[in-house]
Amino acid sequence: MGEGAAIENDVMAAGYTEALVACPECDLVHSVPEIEDGEQGHCIRCGSLLYVRHRNSLDRSLAFAITGLFFFILANMFPLLTFELDGQSQSNRLIDGAIAFMDAGYWELGLVVFVASIVAPLMVLIVLISVLLPMRLNIAPTNVKVQIRLLTHLKPWAMSEIFILGIIVAFVKLSDFADVSVGLSLVAFVLMVAAVVMAYMTLDDSAIWRRLKELKA
Ligand SMILES: [Zn+2]
Numbered sequence: 001m002g003e004g005a006a007i008e009n010d011v012m013a014a015g016y017t018e019a020l021v022a023c024p025e026c027d028l029v030h031s032v033p034e035i036e037d038g039e040q041g042h043c044i045r046c047g048s049l050l051y052v053r054h055r056n057s058l059d060r061s062l063a064f065a066i067t068g069l070f071f072f073i074l075a076n077m078f079p080l081l082t083f084e085l086d087g088q089s090q091s092n093r094l095i096d097g098a099i100a101f102m103d104a105g106y107w108e109l110g111l112v113v114f115v116a117s118i119v120a121p122l123m124v125l126i127v128l129i130s131v132l133l134p135m136r137l138n139i140a141p142t143n144v145k146v147q148i149r150l151l152t153h154l155k156p157w158a159m160s161e162i163f164i165l166g167i168i169v170a171f172v173k174l175s176d177f178a179d180v181s182v183g184l185s186l187v188a189f190v191l192m193v194a195a196v197v198m199a200y201m202t203l204d205d206s207a208i209w210r211r212l213k214e215l216k217a
Contacts, residue, residue, distance in 0.1 A: 021050050057204035058132050058211060064202060065128035068195030072122060074188035081186060084179040094118065094185060117189075120157035121196055127151055128199055131208065140215040148205065158196050 021041070022029050025048040032041065032051070041050040054060070079091035092100075094117055101110030127147045134141040141147075 023048055023050060051206060052204065053207070054202055054204045057202055057207040058135060061128060061199045061203040062132035062136055064195045064199035065125050065132065068121070068192050068199060069125045069129065071188045071192035071195060072125060075185045075192050076118070078185040078188070079183035080189065081183055082181045084181070091183065094189060116157055120154050121192060124151065124154050124158045124196055124199070127154075128203070135208075135211050135215065138215065140212060144208065144212060148208065151200075151203075155200060158200065 020029050021032050023043040023046065026043060026046045028043060028045045030041070030044065030050060037053050037055045040052045042048065043050055076094050078093075080094050080096070082089055082091045084090075095114070097117065098110045098114035101107070101113055127150055131141050131144055131147050
């Protein structure tokens, strides 16, 4: 990296500079030309995708994040699964999965389930909304660099919700002896996972920095 890298260090740290972008495959550094929304930039050496300018990226990501938060609340309000055996029924909430592992002595596993099913998605949704909602209202959000970095770190956790779903499915299959009914919260949880994934997929980091620059200008 040359002297230029020091100039926009903040933005660099977040993996993006307005002027330069490195190819993820062959590391060739390109200057970023002005492209229109909906267009893609490719590496001139190997043809790998360098960046995409999604149409209305920030608004769409915000819409998915707000939808996700709504489903998150629903997912935590109602039973996830209800078991019925010999006339007795037992309902499980989302948090009961983590509690059950901890009660059984598997506290590390319980902690992982707790983080993956509740803490990580909630943090992702709150960070997305706290960055994107002010921008929508023409206010420059604070601590954007830290929040974007947090989003990047949380991404594998947010995606691991899919494994949590796998555990739930396995749980249902193992419960052949009991009548298992799916609660409203399980549906809400699946929709929340989909909303989180879509919020990440539609989010264009470079659009955040462009919008931030506009707001601070
Ligand atoms: Zn390349």
